[in-house]
Amino acid sequence: MNHHISTNYGPLAPEGDWARAFSYHPFSPEIDRAEGLYIFDTQGNRYIDATGGPFCVNLGHGHPRVKAAIASQLDKFAYAHPTLANRPRAELCKAIASITPGDLNTSYLVSGGSEAVETAVKIARQYQLAAGRPGKYKIISNYDAYHGMTLATMSLSGNPGTVGRYEPMISQWPKFNQYSDYTRPANMSREDWAIATARKLDEIISYEGADSVAAFIATPHGSGPDYGTVPPAIYWREIRRICDENDVLLISDEVVTGFGRTGKWCGMEHFDVIPDIMTFAKGINSGYLPLGAVTVSDKVNEPFKAGTPFIHGFTSGGNPVAAASGVATIDAIRDEGLLERVNERGAQLFSHAERLRRHPTVADVRGWGLFMVLELVQNAEDRSYFPPEAGAEQRFQEIALSNGLVFYSTLYGANRRPVIKRGLPMWVSPAYTVTSEQIEEIVDRLDRTLHQWEQAMSAG
Ligand SMILES: Cc1ncc(COP(=O)(O)O)c(C=O)c1O
Incomplete structure (x- = not known):
């Protein structure tokens, strides 16, 4: 299927069909179906589920x-x-x-x-x-x-x-x-x-x-x-x-x-x-x-x-x-020998750690297995994150979506009150069934997302 992103990303107003769901702040795009590593929206766009929801869809969608x-x-x-x-x-x-x-x-x-x-x-x-x-x-x-x-x-x-x-x-x-x-x-x-x-x-x-x-x-x-x-x-x-x-x-x-x-x-x-x-x-x-x-x-x-x-x-x-x-x-x-798969694909994913660390906004890359955590920051020197009013997490998600990637996000970025100055964790934790080509694709798209995010955040 062609990958074509044509959606406006961001929060939807709690109106119409969404109005009766208490404290539910839906985001565009709207999910239509999901299969394996992919999620499809109602306009037919395809996204890679880079984190398996909150690291739970471990077998991929529709096993x-x-x-x-x-x-x-x-x-x-x-x-x-x-x-x-x-x-x-x-x-x-x-x-x-x-x-x-x-x-x-x-x-x-x-x-x-x-x-x-x-x-x-x-x-x-x-x-x-x-x-x-x-x-x-x-x-x-x-x-x-x-x-x-x-x-x-x-x-x-x-x-x-x-x-x-x-x-x-x-x-x-x-x-x-x-x-x-x-x-x-x-x-x-x-x-x-x-x-x-x-x-x-x-x-x-x-x-x-x-x-x-x-x-x-x-x-x-x-x-x-x-x-x-x-x-x-x-x-x-x-x-x-x-x-x-x-x-x-x-x-x-x-x-x-x-x-x-x-x-x-x-x-x-x-x-x-x-x-x-x-x-x-x-x-x-x-x-x-x-x-x-x-x-x-x-x-x-x-x-x-x-x-x-x-x-x-x-x-x-x-x-x-x-x-x-x-x-x-x-x-x-x-x-299906998926523990072995996790170890193989995990090693492949972590072989890209240096490439990701080169980004000025990536203060650390850590984790194990098929579970990578990036610590995103505004300032790598003191590890501080963007102020809440900068909407950095929201912006990251929108740019990732436009690159065909869905990440789990706590989306509490704007509300977080870190006791100590530290970055925001962002995860890469695809389904265990991910192929080696898909790992490369995730890293390429993440790399692009980070570049674009850095440009957008420095432009204010
Ligand atoms: C370590 C840990 N314990 C407990 C929970 C709570 O699980 P649930 O959201 O299914 O209630 C979570 C959820 O993210 C978690 O990460």
């Missing part, structure tokens, strides 16, 4: 195996009464156990990442109660983390811009700064800095009192301004040791890194560290239907297996159609 599994389950039953046995639910839990490390063998199904993290928090608390440690309720996390948008998950996310306005309504749990190469002292190795950073967890636990801390949660790689920073393995091993010493559960939020995005099934596998609890969503079923999971170790499962009731549940938890799509996704990743 035949997942579509068939959904259709087949719909034909049987689309909803399972909670009091009846629901086989797709058991099959997905079994499939997850086959890909998670160590003894993370038992899963609780939910409808997305926020529900997964919220559920993990409740499991951690109920586990500590069942273990005879009723004082343990605090969940430690990192500043600038993102774990979801419910009130409990916002208690774990440490950015005043998003969290600030809800402050009286959310728990004030302790936090510390994540591992960052940017703040690493010049005379310190990554490993020494990793140990120093991890020891902050020990310090917080001491100050708070180990008998009050239930769990520590973080993503395997950095978040916020340090998104995509992969710490040395010693960081996670030290965190694991500190958690063990204090009967604090380690929760790895694998909503982004789970199901192959980093070249292994789970992010924590890179560090040979086995958490007590993992949370999943997004790539669990390539984002086709709302689905998430919390997977727990045998140790955490023990009291519940022995009869402690887990007081929790959602109407759509374990939905059979969503569960069937998850099983088909895991089968497809395994049978």
Whole structure:
């Protein structure tokens, strides 16, 4: 199909058909259909989905195996009464156990990442109660983390811009700064800095009192301004040791890194560290239907297996159609050798890192697997980003679209209140099925987008 871009890009007024959708600010173009790596708009223009939505459409759009599994389950039953046995639910839990490390063998199904993290928090608390440690309720996390948008998950996310306005309504749990190469002292190795950073967890636990801390949660790689920073393995091993010493559960939020995005099934596998609890969503079923999971170790499962009731549940938890799509996704990743593909195409993508870094607005290129993060800045010297009134993020998206690329964007650029001066993360995370020609095409178009963006932003 010819690639011809003829659309005006930008926000649409919330009028007409769009008027009744609360707080929905639609953007032009309007999506008509999607297939593989491509998205087509209602005018027939074709765009490459450069990030797989928010790093979730990992199999590409319309994967035949997942579509068939959904259709087949719909034909049987689309909803399972909670009091009846629901086989797709058991099959997905079994499939997850086959890909998670160590003894993370038992899963609780939910409808997305926020529900997964919220559920993990409740499991951690109920586990500590069942273990005879009723004082343990605090969940430690990192500043600038993102774990979801419910009130409990916002208690774990440490950015005043998003969290600030809800402050009286959310728990004030302790936090510390994540591992960052940017703040690493010049005379310190990554490993020494990793140990120093991890020891902050020990310090917080001491100050708070180990008998009050239930769990520590973080993503395997950095978040916020340090998104995509992969710490040395010693960081996670030290965190694991500190958690063990204090009967604090380690929760790895694998909503982004789970199901192959980093070249292994789970992010924590890179560090040979086995958490007590993992949370999943997004790539669990390539984002086709709302689905998430919390997977727990045998140790955490023990009291519940022995009869402690887990007081929790959602109407759509374990939905059979969503569960069937998850099983088909895991089968497809395994049978089509997609983890190997992620590693090959990821290496190809990162071979272009230097070319991208040459741009004055690209302060850093980092990441792993098929997950590249560009830190976009106005000033590479002090890493500051454009002021909100410059509309830089919006402009980037418009120029990318005119070059036939769709990027995920937090689109909170104009609202963000970074505590420290840092750039804006921009991701390159195409579907695992991306071809090597398509990787070259994405990089060429991104290169062009960056040039045009730099010209547009310096012209004001
Ligand atoms: C690490 C992490 N945890 C949790 C969530 C929340 O997931 P959801 O948007 O499915 O509620 C996200 C979403 O981006 C995430 O990146």
